[in-house]
Amino acid sequence: MAEIKDNSTRLDETQNTENQGSKGYNFVEQLVYDDLQAGKNGGRLNTRFPPEPNGYLHIGHAKAICMDFGVAEKFGGTCNLRFDDTNPVKEDVEYVDSIREDIKWLGFDWGDREYYASDYFPQLFDLAVRLIKEGKAYVDDQTSEEIAAQKGTPTTPGTESPYRNRTPEENLDLFMRMNAGEFEEGARVLRAKIDMASSNMHFRDPIMYRIIKHPHHRTGTTWKVYPMYDFAHGQSDYFEGVTHSICTLEFVPHRPLYDYFVDELADETYRPRQIEFNRLNLTYTVMSKRKLLQLVKEGLVAGWDDPRMPTVSGMRRRGFTPQSIRNFIERIGYTKYEALNSVSLLEHAVREDLNRIATRVMAVINPVKVVITNYPEDMVETVEMDNNPEQPDAGTHAMPFSREIYIERDDFMENPPKKFFRLAPGGEVRLKGAYIIKCEEVIKDADGNITELRCTYDPDTRSGLPGSQRKVKGTLHWVSAAHAVDATARLYDRLFNVENPAAEPDRDFRDMLNPDSLQIVEGIKVEPFVAENAKTGTKFQFQRIGYFTPDLDSTPDNLIFNRTIALKDSWEKEQKK
Ligand code: ATP
Ligand code: MG
Numbered sequence: 393m394a395e396i397k398d399n400s401t402r403l404d405e406t407q408n409t410e411n412q413g414s415k416g417y418n419f420v421e422q423l424v425y426d427d428l429q430a431g432k433n434g435g436r437l438n439t440r441f442p443p444e445p446n447g448y449l450h451i452g453h454a455k456a457i458c459m460d461f462g463v464a465e466k467f468g469g470t471c472n473l474r475f476d477d478t479n480p481v482k483e484d485v486e487y488v489d490s491i492r493e494d495i496k497w498l499g500f501d502w503g504d505r506e507y508y509a510s511d512y513f514p515q516l517f518d519l520a521v522r523l524i525k526e527g528k529a530y531v532d533d534q535t536s537e538e539i540a541a542q543k544g545t546p547t548t549p550g551t552e553s554p555y556r557n558r559t560p561e562e563n564l565d566l567f568m569r570m571n572a573g574e575f576e577e578g579a580r581v582l583r584a585k586i587d588m589a590s591s592n593m594h595f596r597d598p599i600m601y602r603i604i605k606h607p608h609h610r611t612g613t614t615w616k617v618y619p620m621y622d623f624a625h626g627q628s629d630y631f632e633g634v635t636h637s638i639c640t641l642e643f644v645p646h647r648p649l650y651d652y653f654v655d656e657l658a659d660e661t662y663r664p665r666q667i668e669f670n671r672l673n674l675t676y677t678v679m680s681k682r683k684l685l686q687l688v689k690e691g692l693v694a695g696w697d698d699p700r701m702p703t704v705s706g707m708r709r710r711g712f713t714p715q716s717i718r719n720f721i722e723r724i725g726y727t728k729y730e731a732l733n734s735v736s737l738l739e740h741a742v743r744e745d746l747n748r749i750a751t752r753v754m755a756v757i758n759p760v761k762v763v764i765t766n767y768p769e770d771m772v773e774t775v776e777m778d779n780n781p782e783q784p785d786a787g788t789h790a791m792p793f794s795r796e797i798y799i800e801r802d803d804f805m806e807n808p809p810k811k812f813f814r815l816a817p818g819g820e821v822r823l824k825g826a827y828i829i830k831c832e833e834v835i836k837d838a839d840g841n842i843t844e845l846r847c848t849y850d851p852d853t854r855s856g857l858p859g860s861q862r863k864v865k866g867t868l869h870w871v872s873a874a875h876a877v878d879a880t881a882r883l884y885d886r887l888f889n890v891e892n893p894a895a896e897p898d899r900d901f902r903d904m905l906n907p908d909s910l911q912i913v914e915g916i917k918v919e920p921f922v923a924e925n926a927k928t929g930t931k932f933q934f935q936r937i938g939y940f941t942p943d944l945d946s947t948p949d950n951l952i953f954n955r956t957i958a959l960k961d962s963w964e965k966e967q968k969k
Pocket of ligand 2: 444
């Protein structure tokens with residue numbers, strides 16, 4: 393994928409690409425920097441992140457958050473959190489709370505600058521009234537279908553509404569009565585009277601207000617008319633003193649309309665500057681809030697924070713770190729053209745960060761018992777295991793070794809191919825941190841399934857003893873059977889089995905779900921240290937298997953671990969394609 397390669401050159405800060413400005417800034421940062429240099433807005437910098445509280449945040453929002461908060465942080469400005477709560481039907485406090493939590497988790501802070509578009513409903517209403525009085529807005533009695541049918545196309549002008557030439561007095565009377573609840577939803581709208589032949593479709597008498605009788609989560613039943621996003625957004629920026637209104641590319645054609653409305657308010661000294669960047673789109677997932685909501689509502693996932701979801705809460709629950717998400721976003725960068733970003737690059741960033749911080753432990757996912765016949769029955773030794781070789785100060789923890797252990801069933805083969813370096817009849821392997829064992833006998837049940845392996849150990853091969861230098865090809869992870877704790881593993885795979893579900897308009901996106909995206913494995917065996925430290929948020933590397941974290945559902949009596957990601961990385965391979 394060319395677009396990713398292009399961006400990934402940003403990995404190395406010293407490689408200055410044409411995408412970057414003089415100081416390694418991305419193009420948004422460069423524009424902000426230039427404005428500050430030029431002394432615009434008295435050197436003031438104020439951005440905002442404006443989510444609509446109609447769903448949980450996803451990784452696309454994280455990209456916007458990193459920009460909005462990041463650029464403010466970088467240049468000593470501030471960033472507001474503004475909930476664009478203009479549609480009470482779809483919005484809820486549950487979403488407000490989750491959005492706050494997710495932004496904090498990502499590592500950003502809006503201080504006391506938490507605002508709501510609904511705070512500006514009075515000012516917006518006043519502006520609407522003024523525009524009506526000045527003959528710049530009118531009440532239209534047509535249905536939304538009729539209005540849409542009159543829009544025209546980019547190359548043919550639209551048709552003027554038969555209600556377009558109502559008098560200001562009549563419009564004002566109707567608008568007041570709309571807000572008094574006299575008319576049903578959909579019966580009337582307030583439209584800006586601009587230009588039905590404009591080459592910008594958004595200027596063709598856009599709707600400013602519609603009737604909604606659903607109570608609002610903040611303003612209750614005060615209002616019966618609610619501003620459209622396009623009539624609220626630009627002015628909200630203005631009311632808040634936002635200097636740089638950073639958003640995604642689909643808002644480019646809306647910008648002149650925002651300017652048009654802000655012109656009705658602003659003097660020459662200040663107006664927000666809108667800058668647009670490309671959305672984050674990720675392979676093997678969908679990013680539309682509408683579709684994500686559908687997955688939740690229809691029970692196709694366990695909730696907004698299902699670890700397979702591209703939501704911030706899902707990624708947190710799965711075990712992704714905020715740092716890995718921020719590193720990924722830094723690498724894909726900000727451009728002015730749309731791209732599809734590979735989920736393997738995100739996974740690569742997750743592995744990289746977890747490799748740095750995760751505690752190394754032993755767990756056996758698909759256990760088979762090994763009995764070491766020449767090891768004393770009731771002897772238990774303690775092996776000191778490195779917590780993290782990447783971190784010199786991470787220390788060690790103790791792991792018990794005894795006569796009966798579990799190893800991974802896949803690590804044994806009765807009739808192995810030539811290059812199989814794990815355990816086979818008559819063969820030897822090292823048990824990581826402990827002894828070399830040799831397989832002497834294979835025990836099977838009546839159906840021929842292997843139930844136990846009988847081995848002997850070489851007592852001279854433990855670390856610190858002379859035989860510890862003896863070389864064997866394979867090293868296996870293991871846990872002591874008597875000390876192991878049972879747990880459940882949830883193994884996640886990609887939610888969709890199609891690279892870009894959004895590019896398949898003829899297919900129902902639900903038909904593209906990966907039926908194997910969750911595999912539940914019960915009866916895995918973890919070393920005692922894992923059970924003792926299975927707190928939410930702990931990051932483990934189950935050695936040779938992958939990165940795991942306790943699920944929110946995990947309890948001391950019923951341990952459940954989410955596989956965050958397997959150890960194998962496909963990103964480098966994908967890059968060579
Ligand atoms: P919708 O408006 O359809 O409900 P949305 O994803 O645009 O969905 P908002 O809550 O309006 O949701 O988004 C808040 C901010 O996040 C906006 O400024 C928007 O531009 C930005 N944003 C949303 N999706 C992405 C994305 N995929 N990549 C980058 N920024 C995004
Ligand atoms: Mg939006």
